[in-house]
Amino acid sequence: MIEDRRWKGVYSFEDSPFIMEILTELRDERTGPIPFRKGLVKLGRYMAYELTKTMEVEEVPIKTPLEETTGVIVRDRRNVVIITVLRAAIPLMEGLIKVLDHARVGIVSASRGKAPKFEIEMKYVKVPQVKPEDTVIIADPMIATGSTLIRVLDEVKKYGKAKRYVIVGVLAAPEGISRIKEAHPDVEMFVAAIDRELNDHGYILPGLGDAGDRAFGAPIKV
Numbered sequence: 001m002i003e004d005r006r007w008k009g010v011y012s013f014e015d016s017p018f019i020m021e022i023l024t025e026l027r028d029e030r031t032g033p034i035p036f037r038k039g040l041v042k043l044g045r046y047m048a049y050e051l052t053k054t055m056e057v058e059e060v061p062i063k064t065p066l067e068e069t070t071g072v073i074v075r076d077r078r079n080v081v082i083i084t085v086l087r088a089a090i091p092l093m094e095g096l097i098k099v100l101d102h103a104r105v106g107i108v109s110a111s112r113g114k115a116p117k118f119e120i121e122m123k124y125v126k127v128p129q130v131k132p133e134d135t136v137i138i139a140d141p142m143i144a145t146g147s148t149l150i151r152v153l154d155e156v157k158k159y160g161k162a163k164r165y166v167i168v169g170v171l172a173a174p175e176g177i178s179r180i181k182e183a184h185p186d187v188e189m190f191v192a193a194i195d196r197e198l199n200d201h202g203y204i205l206p207g208l209g210d211a212g213d214r215a216f217g218a219p220i221k222v
């Protein structure tokens with residue numbers, strides 16, 4: 001993982017060939033919903049594994065069948081709250097929770113309106129109590145204008161003060177990262193890659209398109 005020099009606490013995995021290979025499949029327009037969802041699950045799993053390297057560990061005495069020795073437990077892994085931002089974070093959360101299996105899970109809905117306002121509609125918020133020892137991980141594959149995650153963080157912070165707030169995503173645009181860091185300087189961000197820019201419709205370039213639609217199909221209005 002590499003810390004981006006433009007911000008503090010913002011990391012990408014552009015140094016990981018395997019994570020980049022999964023991202024390549026996600027970006028490819030020929031990738032259908034089944035491999036797309038599987039790719040998001042894989043990224044969630046590997047990114048959670050990488051995240052454990054930044055967590056507090058504790059030495060513990062244990063006995064093998066032969067003698068006493070010292071082992072470790074990742075203390076912070078026991079105190080995790082994952083916030084899943086509907087829709088696109090569902091497969092990402094499925095991967096995260098394979099490594100962070102003690103996690104309590106909050107689910108929030110967020111739907112971004114059209115340009116230029118990009119208003120966020122949040123209708124559903126179910127978040128557990130957050131405790132001072134918790135690492136709150138907000139899972140959302142796409143960080144574009146940053147409006148969704150600013151709104152989610154504003155909301156989640158009402159549920160108690162955590163030890164760490166960590167965003168786990170797939171792609172981020174520099175504009176969105178800067179806006180989130182301005183509104184919530186205490187937040188760390190881990191993304192597979194940081195892309196170039198946003199287009200006029202608020203889509204990340206080169207990006208991967210609409211993550212929710214690619215994973216689940218485009219919704220229709222009735």
Ligand SMILES: O=P(O)(O)OC[C@H]1O[C@H](OP(=O)(O)OP(=O)(O)O)[C@H](O)[C@@H]1O
Nearest residue numbers: 087088111112143144145146147148212
């Ligand atoms: O950084 P922002 O500009 O706020 O955009 C990012 C948001 O856009 C997408 O959600 P979308 O509103 O498309 O909902 P969906 O996941 O249901 O498709 C994506 O999953 C993020 O939540």
Ligand SMILES: O=c1cc[nH]c(=O)[nH]1
Nearest residue numbers: 144203204209210211
């Ligand atoms: O590029 C983008 C921007 C927002 N939401 C997406 O799903 N993709």
Ligand SMILES: [Mg+2]
Nearest residue numbers: 210211212213
């Ligand atoms: Mg969408």
